[in-house]
Amino acid sequence: MASSNKTFHARSISLPTESHPLNLAVEEQLRRLRSSQPATSSSSISNSLAGLKDLYESVEDFISTHDGKCLDTVLDGSIMLLDVCSIIKDVLSQMKQSVQDLQSSIRRHSNEVETYMSSRKKVTKVIRKCLTDLKRTANKKNDLVDDISLLKEVETTTLAVFESILSFVSEPKQNKFLISKLMSTKGSAQQISEVMKIDIALKSKGVEVKDVQKPLEAVEMNLQDLEDGLESVFRCLIKSRVSLLNILNQ
Numbered sequence: 649m650a651s652s653n654k655t656f657h658a659r660s661i662s663l664p665t666e667s668h669p670l671n672l673a674v675e676e677q678l679r680r681l682r683s684s685q686p687a688t689s690s691s692s693i694s695n696s697l698a699g700l701k702d703l704y705e706s707v708e709d710f711i712s713t714h715d716g717k718c719l720d721t722v723l724d725g726s727i728m729l730l731d732v733c734s735i736i737k738d739v740l741s742q743m744k745q746s747v748q749d750l751q752s753s754i755r756r757h758s759n760e761v762e763t764y765m766s767s768r769k770k771v772t773k774v775i776r777k778c779l780t781d782l783k784r785t786a787n788k789k790n791d792l793v794d795d796i797s798l799l800k801e802v803e804t805t806t807l808a809v810f811e812s813i814l815s816f817v818s819e820p821k822q823n824k825f826l827i828s829k830l831m832s833t834k835g836s837a838q839q840i841s842e843v844m845k846i847d848i849a850l851k852s853k854g855v856e857v858k859d860v861q862k863p864l865e866a867v868e869m870n871l872q873d874l875e876d877g878l879e880s881v882f883r884c885l886i887k888s889r890v891s892l893l894n895i896l897n898q
Contacts, residue, residue, distance in 0.1 A: 670710045674798055677703040681805050687812040690842060690870035696809045697877030704884035707802055711891055719892055721796055725803045726889040728785070732810055733882045735778055740878065742771050743817050743843070744871040751864050759857045761850050768847065772819040779818070782811050806881075813874060816841045842867050 680699055687693040711719060746767040753760035786807060840848075846867060849860050 670706070670713060671798060673706040674703070674710050674802065677706050678798075678801055678805055681809070685805075685808055685812070687809070688816070688841060690816065690867075690874060693809070693812050693816055694873050694877050696812065697874070697881055700806060700809055700881045701877075701884055703802060703805070704881070704888055707799070707888060708884075708891060711799070711888070711895065719796075719799075719895055722799045722803070723889075723892055723896065725800070726885065726892055729803060729806055730882070730885050730889065732778065732782065732807070733878065733885055735774065736810055736813055737875070737878055737882065739771055739774060739778075739814070739817060740871055740875045742767065744868060744875065746771070747864055747868045747871065751861065751868070754857055754861055754864075761857060765847075765850065768819055771817070775814045775818045779811060779814050782807050782814075813878070816874075817843050817871075819844070819847055842870060 677699065681696060681703060684692065684696055684699065687696045746764050749767075750760060750764040753763075786804060842863065846860055846863050849855050849863070850857070
């Protein structure tokens with residue numbers, strides 16, 4: 649009996665591709681940052697900035713494994729992040745100076761509250777414009793390959809942290825009576841930033857300016873912490889952009 653020759657073809661089985669360890673490192677840092685958002689207190693924002701620094705250290709390793717063709721699409725985003733970061737640095741610097749000036753005036757018994765509030769309004773205009781631009785950027789959708797999509801996620805998460813800083817130092821938009829009511833509720837009061845609480849106190853009748861001196865000292869320290877954290881992130885953003893440019897110029 650003649651043996652029948654049968655040809656067997658190996659069937660291709662599609663298995664999920666395992667993420668590269670560098671991808672996983674970036675994804676893990678992103679997951680941690682997302683889980684901490686939205687950050688509303690100075691301490692939580694400082695933690696987010698520290699998380700951003702760790703994230704960009706992972707991103708630095710990640711982009712070193714890619715060529716210029718796929719990284720070209722994220723170059724514009726890198727300069728945008730630097731621009732926004734610079735604006736926020738200026739905002740924090742102006743805010744800290746205003747707080748220090750108000751503290752000095754209280755010690756001199758000149759109580760220049762109007763000067764402080766005027767400065768706050770000018771800064772808030774910058775903040776609100778920046779927040780509007782950030783929301784417009786966040787609403788843009790991109791159809792990108794996985795690796796570049798991951799870098800866009802980094803960009804989006806960075807902007808979310810930046811937005812939390814701007815919201816922290818912005819003037820409250822709500823009616824002051826509504827905010828006062830919220831502050832009397834334990835859970836809601838925690839959602840109002842330390843900076844906003846000072847604004848509300850200074851605008852409230854029957855509140856002595858000297859009563860906000862200690863809160864002002866605390867806010868000054870908070871602003872300094874945010875400045876330091878943001879400066880570290882700014883240096884990471886510069887380093888990341890330099891790396892991108894070096895790869896693109898190879």
